[in-house]
């Protein structure tokens with residue numbers, strides 16, 4: 001086991017945080033090799049992403065489909081939160097939530113976002129940026145129905161991120177929704193939304209122990225993808 005940097009052993013917070021190990025030196029090589037100037041990525045970022053997601057699944061990474069979604073509010077103030085990627089299609093990267101939530105309102109006024117995935121154990125990051133589109137009603141409804149009954153009950157009480165002034169009242173409302181859903185299992189919240197980041201750029205980043213990190217960026221050019229390597 002590597003040495004643990006204990007906070008109490010450092011004179012100040014900065015010293016402790018600076019001592020935390022950055023990238024594991026044992027990051028696996030990007031195929032065929034990180035040091036190779038050229039490599040053989042898939043023709044589309046979706047395909048490369050799904051290959052990397054497969055690697056993350058096979059490596060046993062918990063919640064390998066978790067991503068950070070960044071948006072901006074009407075004043076231009078950025079916001080970000082973790083959520084789960086629900087699908088990857090030719091159209092882009094899909095996620096879901098309530099359109100009355102802060103993220104929903106932000107996407108309504110500024111329909112663009114960035115999704116960031118970090119698979120620490122593999123030394124890999126993916127950055128997806130682009131306009132955000134609201135999915136068709138049937139896609140939103142399918143996503144809602146695929147949620148557990150409890151998740152549907154919570155989602156349809158629908159005041160996500162508002163101040164919880166009365167926790168007991170909230171628990172009562174969720175119980176009420178649970179009972180209602182048992183009687184009406186086909187119910188779909190009209191606010192539940194599947195959004196798609198229609199990527200304009202997608203960057204794949206692979207750590208290299210020698211800091212010759214590999215960065216491969218796809219850029220959408222009409223209906224095809226152009227790709228380029230970036231300075232680390």
Ligand SMILES: Cc1cc2nc3c(=O)[nH]c(=O)nc-3n(C[C@H](O)[C@H](O)[C@H](O)COP(=O)(O)O)c2cc1C
Pocket residue numbers: 063066079080081082083084095096097098101102103104160161
């Ligand atoms: C691992 C993980 C997965 C999550 N998945 C979702 C999700 O799929 N959809 C969602 O709306 N919130 C999800 N959340 C909760 C969000 O991070 C966030 O708290 C919530 O969406 C409210 O965000 P907002 O106030 O910016 O709208 C998840 C949180 C975590 C930690």
